[in-house]
Amino acid sequence: MLAAIAFYVFSTVTVLSAVMVVSARNPVHSVLFLILTFFNSAALFVLLGAEFLAMMLIVVYVGAVAVLFLFVVMMLDIDFAQLRRGFLAYLPIGALIGLLLFGELVFISWYWTVSPDAVGHAGNPTPVGMTNTEALGRILYTNYVHVFQMAGMVLLVAMIGAIVLTLRHRVGVRRQNVSAQLARTPAQAVELRKVQPGEGL
Amino acid sequence: MTDVQLYIDATSFAPELALAIGAMMLLLVGVFSGDRFSETITWACVALIGLTAFFVVTGGAGRVLAFNGGMVADPFGRFMKLTVLAGSALALLMSLEFLRDEKLARFEYPLLVTLATLGMLIMVSANDLIVLYLGLELQSLALYVLAAFARDTVRSSEAGLKYFVLGALSSGMLLYGASLIYGFTGSTNFDSIASTIGASGMSVGLMIGLVFLLAGLAFKISAVPFHMWAPDVYEGSPTPVTAFFAGAPKIAAIALFLRVVFGPFAGAQHQWFQIIALISVSSMILGAVAAIGQSNIKRLMAYSSIGHMGYALIGFAAASPAGVQGVLIYLVIYLAMTAGTFVVIMMMRRNGQPIEDIAELSGLSERDPTSAYLLAILMFSLIGIPPLAGFWGKWFIFLAAIDAKLYWLAVIGFVTSVIGAYYYLNIIRLMFFEAPAQEFEKPLGTVNAILLAGSTAFVLFFVVLPAPLVAAAQVAAQSLFK
Numbered sequence: 001m002l003a004a005i006a007f008y009v010f011s012t013v014t015v016l017s018a019v020m021v022v023s024a025r026n027p028v029h030s031v032l033f034l035i036l037t038f039f040n041s042a043a044l045f046v047l048l049g050a051e052f053l054a055m056m057l058i059v060v061y062v063g064a065v066a067v068l069f070l071f072v073v074m075m076l077d078i079d080f081a082q083l084r085r086g087f088l089a090y091l092p093i094g095a096l097i098g099l100l101l102f103g104e105l106v107f108i109s110w111y112w113t114v115s116p117d118a119v120g121h122a123g124n125p126t127p128v129g130m131t132n133t134e135a136l137g138r139i140l141y142t143n144y145v146h147v148f149q150m151a152g153m154v155l156l157v158a159m160i161g162a163i164v165l166t167l168r169h170r171v172g173v174r175r176q177n178v179s180a181q182l183a184r185t186p187a188q189a190v191e192l193r194k195v196q197p198g199e200g201l
Numbered sequence: 202m203t204d205v206q207l208y209i210d211a212t213s214f215a216p217e218l219a220l221a222i223g224a225m226m227l228l229l230v231g232v233f234s235g236d237r238f239s240e241t242i243t244w245a246c247v248a249l250i251g252l253t254a255f256f257v258v259t260g261g262a263g264r265v266l267a268f269n270g271g272m273v274a275d276p277f278g279r280f281m282k283l284t285v286l287a288g289s290a291l292a293l294l295m296s297l298e299f300l301r302d303e304k305l306a307r308f309e310y311p312l313l314v315t316l317a318t319l320g321m322l323i324m325v326s327a328n329d330l331i332v333l334y335l336g337l338e339l340q341s342l343a344l345y346v347l348a349a350f351a352r353d354t355v356r357s358s359e360a361g362l363k364y365f366v367l368g369a370l371s372s373g374m375l376l377y378g379a380s381l382i383y384g385f386t387g388s389t390n391f392d393s394i395a396s397t398i399g400a401s402g403m404s405v406g407l408m409i410g411l412v413f414l415l416a417g418l419a420f421k422i423s424a425v426p427f428h429m430w431a432p433d434v435y436e437g438s439p440t441p442v443t444a445f446f447a448g449a450p451k452i453a454a455i456a457l458f459l460r461v462v463f464g465p466f467a468g469a470q471h472q473w474f475q476i477i478a479l480i481s482v483s484s485m486i487l488g489a490v491a492a493i494g495q496s497n498i499k500r501l502m503a504y505s506s507i508g509h510m511g512y513a514l515i516g517f518a519a520a521s522p523a524g525v526q527g528v529l530i531y532l533v534i535y536l537a538m539t540a541g542t543f544v545v546i547m548m549m550r551r552n553g554q555p556i557e558d559i560a561e562l563s564g565l566s567e568r569d570p571t572s573a574y575l576l577a578i579l580m581f582s583l584i585g586i587p588p589l590a591g592f593w594g595k596w597f598i599f600l601a602a603i604d605a606k607l608y609w610l611a612v613i614g615f616v617t618s619v620i621g622a623y624y625y626l627n628i629i630r631l632m633f634f635e636a637p638a639q640e641f642e643k644p645l646g647t648v649n650a651i652l653l654a655g656s657t658a659f660v661l662f663f664v665v666l667p668a669p670l671v672a673a674a675q676v677a678a679q680s681l682f683k
Contacts, residue, residue, distance in 0.1 A: 145207065146214075146268040150323060150335040153221060154342060157316050160228070161346035164309045165361075 007047055014040040027073045035066045049126075052133040210267035213274050216256040216282060217322050223249040224315045231308030239308040240301070243293055246311040250290045250318065257282045264680060266328065270390050273328040280677035281325045281456035284533055288449030289318040291540045291652065296441030298646040299547045303555070305351055305439060313350075314445060317343035321453035328464070330379045330389040333457060337375070337421065341368050344450060348438045360437025367420070367430045375417025381410030382465075394465035403469045411466060415476055418461065421454035422510045423503075425483040432495075435503035440555060443499055444543035447506050452532050455513060459525060462517060463681045470520050477517045482613055484511030489621035497557045498546055501624060502539070505583065508621055509535050515614055516598045519605040525678035526671075527597035533670060534582075534594040534663065541579045541656030544649045545572055550642040562628060564637025569644065573632045575657045580625040582660040585618050590663035597671075 017040065020033040038061045045054035126135040140148055211218060227249065231242050257279050264275040293311055300306040320340030327333040345368060349361020383389050385407040386397040398407070420427035435443045462473050488508020495501040513535075516528035549556050566573040582591035595618065602611040645653060663670075 142207075143269050144331075146210075146271060147331050147335060149221075150332070150339060153316065153319065154335060154339045156225075157313070157339060157342045157346070160309055160313065160316075161342065164307070164313070164346055165349055165352050 003047060007044070010040045010043045010047070014044065027078070028070070031066060031070045031073055034069065035062050038062045038066065050132055052136055210272075213261065213265045213267050214272060214326070215260060216253045217319060217326070219256055220249065220253045220315065220319045220322065223252070224312055224319060227315070228312050231312060234308075236307045239306040239310065240297060242308045243297055243311040246315045247290050247293050249315065250286050250293070253322075254283055254286045257286070264683070268332075270392060271329040271332050272323075272326045273391075274326060276680040277456075277459075277677040278326050280529060280673055281452065282322055284529075284536065285318065285321045285325065285449045285453050285456075288452055288536050288540075289314055289321075289445070291536070292441060292445035292448060294648055295444060295540070295544055295547060295652055297648055299439070299441050299555075302550065302553070303351065303439065310347070310350060313343045313347050317347070317445075318449065321449060324453045324457045325460075327457060327460065328391045330383060330391075333461075334372075334376065334379060337454075337457070338372065340450060340453065341372065341421075344368075344446065347442045347445065348434055350442060351439045356437040357439060360434045363437075364430055364434045371417045371420035371427065374413050374420075378410045378413025378415075378417060381406055382414065385410060391460070391465040395467060398466065398468040403472055407469075408472060411469065411473060412476065414461065415458075415473065418454060418458045419480055422451055422458065423507055424480045424510050424514065425487045425507065426480070428484070428487065428507045431507060432500045432503040435506075436497055436499045436557070440499065440543065440547050443502070444540065444547070447502060447539045447543065448536050451506065451510065452536065455510070455528065455532060459517065459528065459681060463520075463525070467682075474518060474520065477514055478607075478610060481511050481514035481518060481610065484508060484514065485614060485617040486511075489617040492621065492624045495624070496559055498549075498559050498562075499557050501559065502542065502546070505621070505624075506539070508617065511617075512595060512598060512614055515602050515607070515610050518607060518610055519598075519601040521601060521605055522675070522678045522682050523604055524598070524601035525681055526674045527594075527601045529674035529677055530597050530670060531594040533674075534590040534660070537656045537659045538579055538582050538591060541653050541660070542576065542583070544645070544653040544656070545576045545579075547649065548572065548641060548645050551639060553642070559628060559631065561638050563631045563635040565632040567637045568640055572645065572653070575653055577629050577632065578657050578660060580629050584622040584625045588664040590660040593663060593667065 014037055017033045017036040021030050021037060024030045024033060038057055042054040042057040045051070045057060126132050130138075224246075227242055227245055230245075231238070260274060260279065262276070264273065266273055293314055296310065296314075300310060317340045320336050320338070320343065323332060323336030324340060325336075327336055345361055345365040348364045349358050351357035379389070382394060385404055386394045388394055388397065403411075416427060420430075423431040435446065438446065462470075462477070466473055484507050488504050488506075488511055492501050492504035492508070495504060509531075513528050513531050516524040516526075516531065518524070519527070546557070547555075549561055551561075562576075565576070578589065582589035585592045585595045587593075595614070599611045599614060602608075602614070644650075
C-alpha cells in the first residue's frame with residue numbers, strides 16, 4: 001500500500017516536472033525541473049530495488065550532466081524566446097511525428113512476446129543474499145573486466161584529447177610555486193631598517 | 202572467472218597489455234618532462250610498438266579464446282596485428298620531421314597514435330559486439346583528436362570536427378545494428394551469433410541489424426556511399442596524420458569487417474554478398490573517376506584510398522580463403538605504397554609552409570631525380586603495372602574473384618584500374634615532362650629517405666621473394682574459415 005502510494009507520488013511528480021522542463025519560460029527553471037525529474041526517477045529506481053542505478057542517476061545526471069547544462073544555460077546568452085518562435089507553426093508536424101512514434105511503439109508491444117525466462121529473471125534481479133551493487137560489481141569486475149578496462153582507456157583518450165585541443169600555456173601568467181614559497185627565509189623576505197625619529201625612509 | 206583464468210586470459214593478450222601499460226607510462230613521462238622530449242617519446246613509442254610486435258610473434262599459435270569468449274587470438278589476428286603495428290610505426294617515424302618543421306611537436310602526438318593503435322589491436326581481436334564497439338571507439342576517438350591536432354589552423358579544426366560528427370553518426374548506426382543483432386540472437390558473442398544463425402537462419406530484424414553494422418564499418422574504411430568525410434578530412438589534417446589515416450586504421454577496420462562477415466555472419470553469406478559487391482563496385486568507380494579532377498594531392502590520395510578499399514572488398518565478395526588471402530596481401534602492399542607516397546608529399550614544402558598542389562611536382566625529375574624516380578615507381582605500383590608489388594596485390598584478388606565465378610566484378614576492377622591509371626600517370630607526366638617548378642625548401646631528411654627507399658624497395662623486389670608474405674597470409678586467411 002505504502003509502496004503504491006510512493007510510486008504514484010513519485011511518478012506524478014516525474015511526469016509533471018518533465019512537462020515543466022519543456023514548457024518553463026526561464027531556461028534556468030527548465031534545468032531545475034530537469035533535476036527534479038532525475039531525483040524522482042531515482043526514487044522510482046529505489047522502489048524497483050535498483051538502488052545502484054538510482055545512486056548513479058543522481059551522481060552522473062544530477063551531479064554532472066544537469067550542472068553542466070546549468071553552466072551552459074547561464075553562461076551562454078541564448079535568446080530562448082527567439083528559439084521558441086514558430087512553435088505553434090511546427091506543432092502539427094511535431095504532433096504527427098510523435099503520433100507515428102507512439103503508433104510504432106504500440107505496434108511493437110502488440111507483437112511482443114515475453115520470454116518465459118525473463119519473467120523468472122525479473123522476479124529475482126540479484127542472486128539471493130546479495131545487494132544490487134555487490135551483484136553488479138561481481139559481474140563487472142570478473143566476466144566483463146576487459147570491457148571495463150577498455151572503457152577506462154577510452155576515457156583516458158577523451159581526457160588527453162580535451163587537454164591537447166584546448167589547453168594553452170599563456171605567457172606572463174603568475175603561477176603559484178609552492179617550493180619557492182616554502183624555501184623563502186625571513187632573511188630574504190624581511191629587511192630591517194633603522195628609522196630615525198622625525199624622518200621618513 | 203577465477204584469478205588463474207584471468208591470468209591465463211591476460212597472458213594471451215600480452216601485446217595489448219604491453220601497449221596499454223607502455224602508453225600510460227610514456228604519458229606520465231611526457232607530462233613530467235614536457236614537449237621538449239616529444240621526439241624521444243616518439244622513438245620510445247616506436248620501440249614500444251616493436252616490443253608489442255615481439256609479443257605478437259612470440260605469442261602462442263592456434264586459436265585462443267579469452268575473457269569468456271569476448272576476445273580471440275588466432276593466426277588471422279596475429280597477421281593483422283603485425284600489419285597494423287607496422288603501419289603505426291611507419292606513421293610515427295615519418296611524422297618526426299614534419300611536426301618539427303610545423304612546430305607541432307608535442308608529446309601527446311605519439312601517445313595518441315599509440316592509443317589509437319591499441320584500439321586497433323582490440324578491434325582485430327574482437328570476438329564480441331561490445332569489444333568490437335569499444336575497440337572501434339578507442340581508435341576513432343584518438344583519430345578525431347589527431348585530425349584536429351594543428352588546432353590553430355582552421356582547416357585542421359574543421360577536419361577534426363567533421364570527422365567527429367560523421368564518426369559519431371556512423372558509431373550510432375553501428376550501435377543500432379549491434380543492438381538489433383543482440384535482440385534477435387540473444388547474444389553479443391560472435392560464436393553464439395554464428396550458431397544462432399546456423400540453427401534458425403536470418404530473420405528480417407537480424408538482416409536490418411547486419412545492414413546497419415556493415416554501414417558503420419563501411420564508414421570506417423571510407424567505402425562509397427560512406428566516403429564523403431574522407432577527402433575533407435585527408436585534406437585538412439596535418440600530413441603525417443593523413444598518412445596515418447590512410448594506413449593502419451583502414452587495415453584494422455578491414456580486419457574487423459572480415460571478422461564480422463566471416464565469423465558471426467558466415468551463414469548469411471548470400472545476404473551480405475550483395476551489400477559488399479555494391480559498395481565494392483561503387484568505391485572502385487568513384488575512386489577512379491572522382492580523383493581525376495583533383496588538384497590537391499592529399500584529396501587525390503583520399504580518392505585513391507577509396508578506390509583501393511573497393512579492390513580489397515572484391516576479395517570479401519569472393520568469400521573464399523583465397524579471397525581473404527588476397528585481401529591480406531593487398532593490404533600489406535597498399536600500406537607500403539602509401540607510406541612511400543606520403544613521405545614525398547611531406548617533402549613538398551616552401552617558405553616554411555607545406556604545399557599540396559599537384560602542379561608543384563612539375564619537373565621534379567630535374568630538381569630531385571632520386572625522389573622523382575622513386576615516386577614514379579610507387580605510382581606505377583599504385584596503378585598495378587607488373588612486376589611491381591601493386592600488380593600482385595590486384596592479381597591475387599582478381600584471381601580469387603575469377604575462381605569464385607565473379608567475372609563481372611573482376612572486369613569492373615580491371616576497367617576502373619585502367620581509368621584510375623590516368624591520374625597516377627598524370628603525376629608521372631608532371632614530374633618528367635613539365636618545366637620545373639620552384640625548388641622545395643629542403644631534401645628529404647634521413648629517416649624519411651630511409652622510409653621512402655624501403656617502401657620502394659619492397660614494391661620493386663616483392664616479386665623476387667613473395668613467398669613469406671603469401672604463405673603467412675594463407676595461414677591467416679585459413680584460420681578465419683575454421
